[in-house]
Amino acid sequence: MVNFNGPSNTYPLVSWVDVEEGRVDPSIFHDKIVIVGPHAIGLGDVVPTPFDPVLPGVELHANVIDNIISQRYLVRSTMTTMVDLGLILVFGFAVALYMPKMGATRSIFYASLAFLLFTALTSGCSCSSDGS
């Protein structure tokens, strides 16, 4: 799963023509990973992604390479499934046991709370802090 870092223009971008005609100082490329590719919606090389419905293909490659360098790729593992399963059972049975004893207002309150808690716990894989 691609762990997208943001919409278009998240990565430093220079224009081909500026580089070719010397308007960009070449030293910015020093020891960098340089990706050359179409960066115009008219050229058609775009992909729809969660952050950007028209992300240029080069930026997808940048995101993938970045994920691998920083090791922040998302994985749906057996572990994730087990956690999902466990939480569903816990929350489900909690609801089954306590909900019938409450009034409607309190039920809604606790249900929302449970939903938020479940989301917070299961989205740990994509929302975990990583010092950035």
Place this chain on the structure above:
Amino acid sequence: MTRRLPALLAITITLLFAVLAANRLDWTSTGFLTSLDMRWLDAKFRLRGPRTPSQDLIIVGLDDRTTSQLGSARVFERHHAAALVDAISSGGPAVIGFDILYSDADVSDEANDRMFAEAIERAGNVVLGVYLDLKQTTGTSEVEELSPELQELVIEKQVFPAVRRNGNDAATTMVQGSDLVMPLPELGRAAASFGFVNFHPDAEGFLRHQPQFIEWGGRLYPSLDLQMLKRYTNSSSVTVTK
């Protein structure tokens, strides 16, 4: 009994969802729940917001300004690409990757291709894009013999398409390619390596997963991204563990 009914109902629904979660949602299906799960994933991305990207990457965009000043994509002459490679190379980059398929000859002048090939050779760290036509299915395929030219190229460019070990591991079905589109031989020989630039959108047409290997003729071919990283980790002090 009527007092117990809501509890029984809740337990039934809980078990239902548990079964659903246990049968991992299949990302290739177009089912309602899969779709919902994908949307939910997108929402979580937006909730989290953009993050600081790695400082190791820089994009050179073939943008509207470039095409309006140097010629539209169709008639874009390759001597521009040669000049670009020379300009980038003078700054000492770790690796230059082209997310562009140069499989046909320059339409205006074949000398342009020669210039481009020479620039690629001079730079010594250019990775070119190749394209794999994809089959609609994932799975496994029989190992086929490589043509002598391709055999030579994959060894020289250190692509090493791996053969899958025979086993009954069902989790390792791969995206299947049906045809490999290589760069112009002249350019391909000059390049340091090559990798595929395909996209692999899911059933909804969104791109959320991107395979890093595609199987073609029983061998696994790496992506442009992996081939670039390979050059990068060899030539810089940054190390990637694992």
